[in-house]
Amino acid sequence: MANAVIALGSNLGESLRILQNSLQSLTLIPGIEIEAVSSWYQTKPIGPPQPDYLNGCALLSVQQHPEELLVLLQAIELQFGRVRNEKWGARTLDLDLLLYDELIFNTPSLQIPHPRMTQRAFVLVPLAEIVPDWIEPRSGKAIANLVTQIDCSGVTKYCIN
Numbered sequence: 001m002a003n004a005v006i007a008l009g010s011n012l013g014e015s016l017r018i019l020q021n022s023l024q025s026l027t028l029i030p031g032i033e034i035e036a037v038s039s040w041y042q043t044k045p046i047g048p049p050q051p052d053y054l055n056g057c058a059l060l061s062v063q064q065h066p067e068e069l070l071v072l073l074q075a076i077e078l079q080f081g082r083v084r085n086e087k088w089g090a091r092t093l094d095l096d097l098l099l100y101d102e103l104i105f106n107t108p109s110l111q112i113p114h115p116r117m118t119q120r121a122f123v124l125v126p127l128a129e130i131v132p133d134w135i136e137p138r139s140g141k142a143i144a145n146l147v148t149q150i151d152c153s154g155v156t157k158y159c160i161n
């Protein structure tokens with residue numbers, strides 16, 4: 001088994017219900033267990049003008065290899081009506097694979113750690129709740145340290161799980 005962390009985001013439709021149901025969908029997949037889920041946060045959008053997001057993170061224990069996991073995450077995005085339109089545009093559900101043990105992995109379709117995670121308060125704030133001591137392997141810094149180095153003013157707690 002490996003540990004993996006995913007980021008969840010939604011800013012279209014009934015976002016809270018979509019996020020919670022997407023976690024439920026993950027639990028139905030053999031070989032995936034959810035170990036921890038962060039609070040949900042309301043976050044100012046990065047990218048083109050669009051509604052605020054709800055964001056959170058989950059720690060998983062997985063038997064799947066990273067590429068298999070990405071395929072499963074993308075299938076759940078589609079199940080919840082994800083449509084790929086403009087870059088960084090609004091979406092019903094976004095599931096990103098952030099970290100997978102201490103792996104650094106680079107292919108055209110999958111980069112781990114997620115290449116933009118260290119700049120994103122909407123990722124690091126919920127992540128610091130569940131895995132503060134995890135070392136992001138590119139920077140060599142703990143999540144609890146990385147979150148102190150960015151502006152988190154656009155991220156406010158919406159509800160706990």
Ligand SMILES: Nc1ncnc2c1ncn2[C@@H]1O[C@H](COP(=O)(O)OP(=O)(O)OP(=O)(O)O)[C@@H](O)[C@H]1O
Binds near residue numbers: 096098112113
């Ligand atoms: N760690 C990763 N997690 C999820 N997708 C990834 C990852 N690394 C690369 N990708 C690739 O990124 C592609 C685009 O994903 P997506 O449309 O969700 O991007 P986005 O969420 O709009 O932007 P961003 O990647 O900046 O969060 C996916 O098809 C996938 O192949």
Ligand SMILES: Nc1nc2c(c(=O)[nH]1)N=C(CO)CN2
Binds near residue numbers: 047088
């Ligand atoms: N606040 C916020 N902004 C975003 C988000 C997101 O999840 N939250 N996702 C994006 C594309 O991955 C682009 N911008």
